[in-house]
Amino acid sequence: NAGVTQTPKFQVLKTGQSMTLQCAQDMNHNSMYWYRQDPGMGLRLIYYSASEGTTDKGEVPNGYNVSRLNKREFSLRLESAAPSQTSVYFCASFLSDGRRQAYRSQPQHFGDGTRLSIL
Amino acid sequence: KNQVEQSPQSLIILEGKNCTLQCNYTVSPFSNLRWYKQDTGRGPVSLTIMTFSENTKSNGRYTATLDADTKQSSLHITASQLSDSASYICVVSAAGSYQLTFGKGTKLSVIP
Numbered sequence: 001n002a003g004v005t006q007t008p009k010f011q012v013l014k015t016g017q018s019m020t021l022q023c024a025q026d027m028n029h030n031s032m033y034w035y036r037q038d039p040g041m042g043l044r045l046i047y048y049s050a051s052e053g054t055t056d057k058g059e060v061p062n063g064y065n066v067s068r069l070n071k072r073e074f075s076l077r078l079e080s081a082a083p084s085q086t087s088v089y090f091c092a093s094f095l096s097d098g099r100r101q102a103y104r105s106q107p108q109h110f111g112d113g114t115r116l117s118i119l
Numbered sequence: 120k121n122q123v124e125q126s127p128q129s130l131i132i133l134e135g136k137n138c139t140l141q142c143n144y145t146v147s148p149f150s151n152l153r154w155y156k157q158d159t160g161r162g163p164v165s166l167t168i169m170t171f172s173e174n175t176k177s178n179g180r181y182t183a184t185l186d187a188d189t190k191q192s193s194l195h196i197t198a199s200q201l202s203d204s205a206s207y208i209c210v211v212s213a214a215g216s217y218q219l220t221f222g223k224g225t226k227l228s229v230i231p
Contacts, residue, residue, distance in 0.1 A: 004162070031217060040223065042123065042208070042220075042221035042222050042223045042224070043163075043221040044221075045218055048217055048218070050217050090162050090163075092162075106168075107165030107168060108219070109165075110162030110164070112161050112162045113160075113161075
């Protein structure tokens with residue numbers, strides 16, 4: 001009963017390095033999301049995948065790329081890390097109805113985050 | 120622009136007391152409103168979800184209310200416990216969208 005699993009939990013990078021954050025869910029959810037959470041701000045959407053095979057930009061996509069590897073896995077890649085990308089990254093999954101409409105009664109399930117520091 | 124504003128930013132209460140957290144939103148067209156609890160170092164966990172037609176929903180000692188006309192919601196916590204210490208996040212979904220708008224949260228500290 002793992003839910004949403006994120007790896008790694010912590011990471012320190014140097015400016016310019018690349019890295020992939022991994023996310024996997026075992027709830028057979030259609031939709032998956034990547035957020036970042038910064039002090040004093042609400043969670044902000046980076047990218048989401050409404051269903052397997054599709055990805056869309058969110059509010060803050062610059063500097064990131066994503067891959068929906070299969071229904072279970074959704075990865076986030078930083079190609080050239082910058083100090084402004086220091087943040088806590090959360091992956092979430094969601095049981096949607098697959099028609100570009102948030103399923104009203106279903107919650108998003110979040111992982112416990114990846115704490116990323118870029119020096 | 121869709122926005123969710125929460126108040127207060129932080130709150131300290133004594134164990135056993137009640138408290139109410141506020142959420143105002145400008146998300147349109149409205150689909151649903153969610154309250155999440157986020158413990159330090161953990162991901163948010165869903166407490167309640169309310170659609171346009173629902174004005175109250177409870178989950179144990181947590182009761183959320185929604186006034187869709189004034190675009191306001193509140194989360195009432197009864198008989199607080201030390202384990203209620205966390206950030207409480209109000210989240211609003213627009214109809215026809217997969218994207219959610221998050222408030223900045225209210226940080227609640229329950230002290231003995």
